[in-house]
Amino acid sequence: MALSSKAPVSSSQQIVPRKSYANLPTILEVPNLIKVQLDSFQRFQEEGIKQLLEEISPIKDLTGNRLELNFIGYEFREPRPGHSEQECHERDQTYSAPLYVKVRLLVKDTGEIKEQDLFFGDIPLMTSKGTFITSGAERVVVSQLLRSPGVYFTSEEDPVSGRNLCQAKLIPTRGAWLEFETSNRNVISTKIDGKRKIPITTLLRAIGYSADEEIIKLFEKEEKHSEHKYISITMEREPNIKDEKDALLDIYKKLHPGELPSLENAKKLIKNLFFDATRYDLGRVGRYKLNKRLGVTVDLKERTLTKDDIVEIIRHIILINNGKDHSDDIDHLGNRRVRTVGELVQTQFRIGFLRLEQVVRERMSIIGTEAVTPSALVNIRPIVAAVREFFGGSQLSQFMDQTNPLAELTHKRRLSAMGPGGLSRDRAGFEVRDVHFSHYGRICPIETPEGPNIGLIGSLATYSIINEYGFIETPYRKVVNEISNKDKKLVGRTVSEDIPDEKGKILVNANTVITPEVAEKLTKSKSKKIKVVPFVSDEIVYMPADEEDKYIIAQANAPLDENNQFKEKRIEARLADGYLLEPPEKIELMDVTPKQVVSVATALTPFLEHNDANRALMGANMQRQAVPLLRPQAPLVATGMEMEAAKHSRQVVFAEKAGMVTEMSGNIDEKGNTKYGIVVKHDDGTTINYDLMKFVRTNQGTCINQRPLVNKGDRVEAGQVLADSSATENGELALGQNVTVAFMSWEGYNFEDAIILSSRMVEEDMFTSIHINKHEVEARDTKLGPEEITRDIPNVGEESLRELDEDGIIRIGAEVMPDDTLVGKITPKGETELSAEEKLLRAIFGEKAREVKDTSLRVPHGEWGKVINVKVYTRKDSKNGGDDLPAGVNQWVQVWIAQKRRVSVGDKLAGRHGNKGVISIIAPKEDMPFLPDGTPVDIILDPIGVPSRMNIGQVLETHLGWAAQLLGFRALTPVFDGADDLAIEDALCRAWIAQQSGAVNPNPGGKSVLYNKDVALDWVNEHGYDGKAVFDEKLNGKARDTGLRLWLEELNIPAKKLKSEELEKVVEKVNAEGKFSPPTYGKIILHDGRTGEPFDQPVTVGNIYMMKLIHLVEDKVHARSTGPYSLITQQPLGGKAQFGGQRFGEMEVWALEAYGAAHNLQEMLTIKSDDVTGRAKAYESIIKGDDILQPGVPESFKVLVKELQSLGLALEVINEEETKIAPAEETMEEADKLESELKQSEEPRWREVDNDVRD
Missing domain, CATH: 3.90.1100.10 (Rna Polymerase Beta Subunit; Chain: C,domain 2)
Incomplete structure (x- = not known):
């Protein structure tokens, strides 16, 4: 049967729409972020x-x-x-x-x-x-942010004269730097590549301005009106130099002292230094900046210096010294460019x-x-x-930060001031690191690391682009106040002044709205440009920082009427680093959107404007550390950037064209790999296969797993989401979980930012994440013969090999624990002198009895999981096709192990407002405080953590999230343009009404909240209020007003006839009594889960978005009984990676000394550390159940003895009985013997236990 092209859209796509609280329209779509x-x-x-x-x-x-x-x-x-x-x-x-x-x-x-x-x-x-x-x-x-090539003028106050004196630097892309400076004696001199000073007139003579009169004429205008005669005074400082030849030879002597100067060499030197394209290159950018700063019009293809450039630089130095020109701000973004x-x-x-x-x-x-x-x-x-x-x-x-899609995206948009040719952490001062007014709309003022790199690493703002010269540009809308008299855009505009015809008669009066008829009249007007009341057009212009400084710019939220004309008489605007109130006629540009100021990560924080900058910085940085969860949820309270961030991370699959899903495939290719994909047949007849990534390991060990959102037979439209990734839901970034939160203290478990979590989070896998580790082993050719991957491993029981296949490689799906064998491998051992018995065995069985050692790949200590993939590569040979492997490698095996990590005590959770904490207890859900309807809260945060941190955004998110959860909507509140207090209070009152009326079923059949709006409307109407008006989003404050009146009536306080001011007073009075909290406060009386008793005070309850960060306790917690020791000191190694022990340091020793715990201290410093013989005997005693013997001499003491001997000091060691002992000559043979006996008597848990370093 043929598939119908009119099949319905997949049900999985039918999601709750977002309710936007934004007041400003979208003028410009977010550009491609990568x-x-x-x-x-x-x-x-x-x-x-x-x-x-x-x-x-x-x-x-x-x-x-x-x-x-x-x-x-x-x-x-x-x-x-x-x-x-x-x-x-x-x-x-x-x-x-x-x-x-x-x-x-x-x-x-x-x-x-x-x-x-x-x-x-x-x-x-x-x-x-x-x-x-x-x-x-x-x-x-x-990308690297560096000072741009070009010329820079700075001025510093001279401590002697008190005058501001100008210095200049000419920085090329490649070649010698030229520095100019003015002394307090009015001499202008120059340095070439930091060498000796040369009077500026000498340089001018050397480049062709030979005579005094010629030089004076060049700067005649500047010198005439100047109090200080810089050029004349500089000439006096070079009495012996009168022409070009003298100048050339003088410069040569100063740059190459000790060499015999010749005119030819001197000419060649100057030419090579500044006028030879192979040795001196200003670069396209340098030439562009030089032209712009000096006001010259040299062709951009001219990459070397010209004589005019040097003359103009000197002219500008004189002007700045005279106060007629300004010096440059080197931290201004007009002077810093990006090398991509x-x-x-x-x-x-x-x-x-x-x-x-x-x-x-x-x-x-x-x-x-x-x-x-x-x-x-x-x-x-x-x-x-x-x-x-x-x-x-x-x-x-x-190495790419791939923790989650946002981390990837942010890494690609990062700017660093460090790197080759840039700054170093140690040398960078405060000025370079600081936020500059020119960063507005170009570099995010918030997102930067904490610590030594603060301010040196930044992030591009959301809408910024980089132009062909490497300067960052940001978009603005043009404000138009005159239009051509033949332009069709005239219609609907208002004329701002009387317009005469060709004879001078008034054709159109001021303040007339232009209709098509009036527009026709205006074509006959004398003036070609018609002055209109200023309006904001949809024309977008991109501006670099130095250009922007010339314009007066209004903010994006300046109120406009339906014709895009300014509503107010005075507009808040800015010009360079100043803030002004200007009439609409003076406004030239307007911001595109408020979020153009911040970066992508920062724009993901709702109510950012209510957070302190330090916490906003932490919030932006911590979102990049969030681990993708097993069941991702997009935030209930979002900002609108979630969709953009997910889209540009390239992890979400979108349909290119409209069509039908014809196949959901999981095919195996010719190499045995399973390829997953969605096949879409487009309406134009073409077919495309969208490949999906399944359980792919990222650089940080998190997991990318794309999940299809469509089914076979679904109709898809162009741009529709086909598949989600690990940290997205329905094409929106989903880094965490929406949880019901209470801000209250609970048994002291949330002291100092600790977090109390409900066991429901664990049971329902809400903060569960998948982590994948890759382990690999190579079988190489060694001097003693080739290594072999095999199941036949010496001295390993069948129990340990049960999960291996016949080749000695673990099967996919096997559950593995620390020290389990993944790949069996044997390596030939060095030949030793054979005993008679061994010679006999060798004679009977041939080479087979040869000694091999077990070098199998095992699961490292502290790791566990399930084997999800195995790849085996074998060297190509003439008989069978194989793989290209490095020289000396015969086989290469890779094993991937996945862990499903549930949230546990010690994991770090964080919100989007810099509110971070560590889980201190996972309490049974039945013990957690519960709401009046019986729902236990999911998470308890410390209320003390809010006021001092000044991140009130989390409280507003909690309130709006509560309303969104109960009323079944998802809020969208963009940064600087989101829900205000009144909108949140309206939403809270509607939620309260819905609860009181029974319109909310909090947990129907274990699913999400069910809300029936009609029930709530009827309830309001029954109480004599207008239900329709209460639930009308356009009527701001109506829901709040009605909600408060209904609340008072529920408390038997008549409120219907109260005026607004009286209502507020009554509400405050009832709230002050402390028993009841008005619905606008977002507080509820909670009950203790253990006793069922209500708490004394109402508690702020709502819905907050929390993320699990990659700082997981399982990667940090570590324990050791015995393990490897350092070769020289014989003390245990340190750190989890080395399977080390806890250091008992100098200060800890003092603590035990202070307590007089002599025996404990002796144990710590001997048998628990570097008394080699003693620790082996102690271990033996523990195994056999005997008493532990007296400790011996620590190895570090023997090392000290040897070190003193190396200094030529003969040292005698005498014991209590005053008999000589020789600790340094005591060998380790006894210890080795003891340890080998121990290993035979009982195999310890860790195979490479004691002295694995020595083996």
Whole structure:
């Protein structure tokens, strides 16, 4: 039967709509949030490499008349077979494409031309998600925020004269820095590359302004009106320099002291320093900034300095000294630019290409012209090395934070001021780290790390883009106050002044609304531009920070009427770093949306405007640490950015075109891998298979698991969500759970931010997450023979091998615990002297009896789970096809183990407002405080944690969440444009009415809340109020007013005829008595779950969104009885990774000394630490049940003796009986013997127990 194209939309898509509290319309959609990365790398591929090849082309030999090598074109070929993104992930390879360059060699002697396509290495490719895969791990190249090349003028107060004196710095992209400074004696001097000072007039003479008169004429205007004659005074400081020749020789002497100067060399030096394109490059950006700052119009292709540039810099220094011009703010974003991926990779490539150029030149001088070919000259090693060095070792190429989709997205939008050419943590001051007014709409003022990197690492604001020069731009709406008289947009606008016709007669009076007829009249007007009442157009302009400073800009929430004209006479606006109240006529631009100020993570915090900045910062950062949960829930109170964040993280699958779902597949490909997908047949006849990721491990060990939301036969529309990911629900970001919260103290269990959780959270897997670990083992060739992966392991019982297959590899689905064998492996042991018996065995059984040791892959200590995948790779050989493995590796086995971790005491939970805490107890749900309808709360937070932290957003979220939960809606409250107090109180009153009227069934059949609005309407009407008005969203305050009156009437207080002011007073009075809380307060009398008694005071109860963070107790908790010891000191190692012990340090020793606990102390310092013989004997005694013997000498004492001996001190150790003992010569043989006996008598829990380091 053919599928009907009109099949209904899947029921799973029918979700509760969001109720928006936003007041402002959406003017501009959120741009593609990873466009920064994708566009930049594409620009590198298309233009960057081309520029580099043009830069070094042609390469000539040292004489310049034998050989010439040209790079004339290049192409990226398809990635090699078996090198898809997924395969590179699985097999720890790099996702790359081969780069081929067309090279032409001209042999000048014969005129012969040789052309070849040369392989220039495998270049890492960017995936569609904006990441790189190197050695199987996803990495991100973070954009760098640096000072832009160009000229900077600063002025500092001179302590002697009290005057502000100007300094300037000319910073090129590549080449010598030029610094200018003014002394308090009015001399302007310059330094080239930080060397000795040179008077500025000397430099001017050297570049061609030879005569005094010529120099004075250049600055005649500035000097005439100046109190201080800078140029004349500077000339007096160089009495012996009169012309160009003197100046050139003087500069040469100062830059190269000790060398014999010649005019030719001096000219060459100046030319090379500033006017030679190969050695000095301002860059496109530098030239653009220089032109803009100095007001010159040099062609942007001119990358070197010009004479005019130097003259203009000096002119500006004089103007700033005279107070006629302003100095620059180096922290202004107009002076800082972003180097994105493409540019960073290109810079690294340039290093490789320059090394390549040297190699080619050297080879040209060695190889004869007959045998020469392009491939013989070109060595690509420098390029390959430069690329590898960048992706593997650069500070800006980072292991991607993949904890959840938001963490990925934020990492790709990160800006770092550190890295090559940037700042270092130690040297960066407060000014660089601080929020600057130019960050508005460009860099988020909130999201930055806490700690030493604060302010050095930031995040791009939501709507910001990076322009071709690397400056961050933000969008604005244009405010229009004049329109062309022929423009159709005139209709509906209001004329702001009388408009005469050609004869001067009034054609249209001021304040007339333009109709089509009036517009027709205006075409005959004398003035081509018609002045209208200012209105905000939908035209969007993007502005860099330095441009924006020239405009007066209104905020996005400035009130507008239906014609987009300003309602108020004075508008709140800003100009650069000032805030103004201006009439509408002066406003030139308007913000697009309030959320353009903040980054994506910050924009996910509802009621952000009610939170203290420090807590908002923590909230934004902690959302990136949230672990994807087994049953994700989108927040009840959202901001609208959830859908955007999920969409741009590229983890949610959307339908490209409308069509029908024809298949939900789980096919096995030719390599034995199961491929999951959704097949959609589009209306235009094409078919597409949307692949899904199932239980894929991320860099942080969390799990990506895409779940289809559609069924076979469903009709889908373009842009519809087809599949969710681990941390999304119906295409919205879902990092946590909506839980019923009470803010109250409970038995002291939530002291100091601790959290009390209900056992329901554990039972219903609400905070359960999946974590995947990968373990791998290689079977290599060793000097003693090849290692072997086998089930036949010496001295291991059948019980330990029960889950292994015949090859010794664990089966998929096996439950494993610490120390279980995953892959059996044996390694040949070193040959020892054979006994007669062994020789006989060897003679009878041949090589089989040869000694091997067990080097199997086992589950590390502290890990457990279920094996979900196993991959075996075998070396290719001539007989059977296999895999490409590194040299010396015969087999490679990978095992993935998944853990299902329930929430437990010690886990860290956090909300979106920086409200974080550790779970102190998981109480039985029946013991938790319960609501009047019998529902126990899910989580109890400490109310003391709110006032001092000033993150009131969590309380507002709780209130609105409560109303949303009871009334069955999902709230949408964008940052700076969300629900106000009145809207929340209205919602709370409606929720109270719904509860009182019995319209809410809190838990029908274990499902979510059921709400019947009609029952609530009828109840309100029965009480003599207008039910329809109460539930009308447009009537602000009506629900609040009616709700409070009904509440008072429920308490037998007549309230129907009270005026508003009287009503407020009565409500406050009743509330002050402390027994009853009005519905607008969001407080309820709770009952103790253990006694059933009500608590004394009403408690704030509601619904809050909580996330489980990746700081899980299971990764941190650790215990040890015996284990590995340090080789020299013989003390236990430290740290969970080394399976170490707890350090009993200096201060702890003092504590035991203070208590006089001598025997405890002696045990700690000997048999529990580094008394090798004593601890082995103590262990034996414990096993046998004997008394523990007296401790011996600690190993550290023997080390001390040896160290003193090494200083030439002969040391005698005497015991209590005054007999000599020699601890340093006491060997470890006895201890080793004891330990081997112990192992035979009872195998300890940990196989590599004592002295595993020594073995």
